Amino acid sequence: MAGYPTGVAYPATHQPRIAPAHLAAVAWLAGAGHPAIDRPYRFCELGSGTGFTTNLLAAANPFAEFHAVDFNPAHVAEGRRLAEAGALPNVRHHALDFAAARAALPDLDFVALHGVWTWVDDAARRDVLAFLAERLRPGGLVYVSYTARPGMDGVAALRGAMAAAGLLADDRPPPERLARLAGWLARLRAAQPEFAEGDPTLAAYVEALPAMDEAGALHDLLAPDWRAEFHGSVRAAMATAGLDWVGDADLAMNLPGAGLPPAQAALLAAGGGEAVKDLLLRRAFRRDVYRRPGPAAATPLRWFRKDGGAGEPTAEVVAAGGAVPLVAAPSPPAGLPRLSPFNRTTLELGIGREDARIVAGTTIGGGVVLDRTTAYLLSAVAAAGPGGGARMMACRLAAEGRGISAGGRTVTDPAGLEHLIAPRIAQFEATDLPRLRRLGAVA
Template identity: 30%
Template sequence: MTTLDSYDQIPYESFAIPETHPDYLATLGRLLGLTTADPERCRVLELGAASGGNLIPMAFHLPWSEFVGVELSAEQARRGQAMIAELGLSNLRLLHQDILDVDETQAPFDFILVHGVYSWVPDAVKEHILHLCGRLLSARGIAYVSYNVLPGWRQRGMLRDMLLFHCRGASAPGERLSRARDLLDRLARGVSAKHPDGQPRPEAETLRREVEYLRTARPSYLYHEYLEETNSPELFSDVMARARRHGLAFLAESKLHTMFASTLGPAAEAALDGLGDQVVQEQYMDFLRLRAFRQTLFVRADARPCLEIDLERLYDFSVHADLTPLQRVHLNRVKRQDYATADGARLQVEHPLTKALLEGLAMVYPNAVPLGPLLDAAAKEVAGAGGRRYADERDACLGELFNLYISQGIGLTGRAARWPHEVGAWPRATPLARAQAASGEGHVASVRHRSLGLDALSARLLMLLDGTRDLNALSTDLAAEIRTDPALATASGSPGAAEGRSEQIAPASLERLLGIFARAGLLVADAQPRDSEPGVMNGNDCSTGPSE
């Protein structure tokens, strides 16, 4: 079974990748001293675009930018093209094409994205990917390339060797996947066993963790990461050597915190001291981290970034954040405070200004606020709460904000886009959100380009949000659908609904889901019922342009 056939039969899940968004890349480039393209009016190329789950939300929310996707799998390209047509996106072309056949003479692109492709293709295609980046990247452009790296990936590679051995002789993707699941179950039992003397087996701990993760992983990830015929990780330094041959230079990692040796601790930072330039240090940090995967940003070799970041540059941006405090917040003294991100990660801040700022941002998320006015409002709040002595300590706050940014706890943006963040009387979802919910993929892209998982109930609710129903009607109509669909009844978690007795969904449950949609930017301005056909995009369906 060839790789092409396997991607047709087991399509790779296609979803929003935050680190590839033009706004994210442009902001990071500007922080590093580059003059980057305006995300509102840029050209973007994605090689290996799958069914467009990454590009389609970008094109929907950035209507004055131009997007081109290239995908080898006919089935995935077809699915993406169907959604593009449904949404009427004239600024996105998804081409069924081999990367080796991409036209090298077309106009330059400001952002080139290559996610989940580089390590999974032969060397000739790797070279051509970097060749295209060198030829097609604009003077102010940034290329994003993700790939598996050595030596860290060898820990996963041993499990790939085991799975490939167990699947020997099987060619059909379905059969290979079934055999892989069988071995994972057997390995789970074997590696959890203790020594005859009753002691645990520390040598099996790494394998145990990998096995447990893969037993619950998406089938597409398990197959394409571990069972494909090609998966060839490289040393970071070898990737850099290839890139230099094509006129490219290292800019940064898209996850910026991994570039700071201080995150490894004082001893590791001291061990890395004096080992060479940034690229050499990055290689040695891979050794210490046992890093297995990178998301590297390249620029043209004549670009001149500055890795010494001036925190005053933060004032050039607006800030957005959705962090929840885990204890009572104190604004009158410096005290460590734990916050949780939407996906459960934990972050800490200490300064009262930062805490007041995060409180203000949480109230308007997903919208962003310019940093200057945001700090002014935070200073007033801190002074009013008895922390006047801290109200002017903006440098301390800037340091914490930068740490939050590189840890992806807050976002920075140069865009002025705004979205409704409250649920109106007649809730209406964007055409994009309704189309993604109807696709059955099980996820939808937020306006901050994050993937929001959907169960059957939340997907069905999104599909009902066409602006013709108030909360009462939504509750009644959703309950009616639950009575006829066992999957919805299970997802609702309501015994009455499962037994067909419920006439309405509990208001608290409905309001909770609608609140989640609002914070993801999936809703548009409140509207009364319209005569136009639900689902048809018009000027009121979504905010567009620089003043969104």
């Protein structure tokens, strides 16, 4: 059977939970050590796709060194293009498989694999484990995500049936494969309309599959080695590389009770750990953090508190996203807002289904997600200089043929647009801009 698909490129994604600052927060919640995140360290993403997240992290942590590894040359070329456009001297994109990367890369403090473990074959998994065993420094952290059992058991059964029906391992062109799959699913639903009842994950998959785009389908359920796994078996695999489980990258899962109703939380407290949690929650996807025993950062984390408060936050505040680790002090605002070359570039890139704009925040060492309007306002204010933001944004909207609805009509002419945009620019400068400066997205 063919291996991991390389013929169709995977779309760029933003994975905020692989950021070293986020991994440090997971370790902090677990009371475990982590490498320092406010001074030089080395990070590697294995199976980085187009490398968007690693590039973003390099921009957000300019004092640290970043590596992205992927064996698809088209992915690596895209990662290098963005690194060049963003003028990032501290990132390298390697067109290597995991085995070759083990010999080529230096020792590392953080390694992340998102969307990889579930989809690669046994040989690639062994290569990943050998990489981690050899390249991760003592005290280093690893992020690994995967489709989880028992939450994915229904989907695994569906996939097993599709494989047995000869729908997965075939050499037809992808559009034909997808059409056959959609046809078979339609027959299945017609023959047994309730087959996904009681399993919301399976029901959602059955709904989504026929509409999935080619790249999504080929890299996901149609990848030949796709499988779902129990936390315990991934944990056992990581133990062979000398790694201990630290916690869950979905922060709230680390709080006692994990948000479960009282009777379930009490059952969980009585024992059984992640296996009981997964049985109760039936999550389809897990993101776990592991650690190689060893030295930890000597100084405690500093925090960026969204409420503006000082001091160490509570675990509940961190788990709710109300405070994130601080990696660098914000520079004092000086005159006009300035965007880094990376942020100027990514303000124009729509990432993900909502077409979000994601810029690097150097204070928090990670991404800052903006909606399209905020991205336009920021671009205009940064490019236009004092007082010129409204005119610049109006000209851009008019040139792109976009309008703004006001008083029951759509305004599209530059003068009318400028009139409507001026108060929004003023509001942006008073509220969003200071916040973006505090996050280190704008200097």
